Amino acid sequence: xxxxxxxxxxxxxxxxxxxxxxxxxxxxxxxxxxxxxxxxxxxxxxxxxxxxxxxxxxxxxxxxxxxxxxxxxxxxxxxxxxxxxxxxxxxxxx
Ligand SMILES: [Zn+2]
Ligand SMILES: [Zn+2]
Numbered sequence: 001x002x003x004x005x006x007x008x009x010x011x012x013x014x015x016x017x018x019x020x021x022x023x024x025x026x027x028x029x030x031x032x033x034x035x036x037x038x039x040x041x042x043x044x045x046x047x048x049x050x051x052x053x054x055x056x057x058x059x060x061x062x063x064x065x066x067x068x069x070x071x072x073x074x075x076x077x078x079x080x081x082x083x084x085x086x087x088x089x090x091x092x093x094x
Pocket of ligand 2 (some may be wrong): 061062063064065066078079080081082083
């Protein structure tokens with residue numbers, strides 16, 4: 001890249017960013033990296049956002065109408081009245 005001496009305006013070529021003495025007058029010239037290129041480009045992709053909590057399946061006991069959250073199970077015992085409640089897995093079918 002071509003830089004111009006800040007003192008005598010002599011143009012001279014340098015390899016890149018750094019500090020170079022002017023070949024004409026000897027003045028040290030600080031050369032910066034090419035504009036536009038990020039200095040020390042460490043482009044680390046940001047971590048993916050945490051997955052949103054899956055909506056917990058909630059059912060109502062058909063005996064006592066008690067509403068509670070169930071896991072991935074087919075049947076669960078109502079914590080209120082103890083009756084076994086069948087968990088419907090798919091919605092909208094019927
Ligand atoms: Zn110079
Ligand atoms: Zn119940």
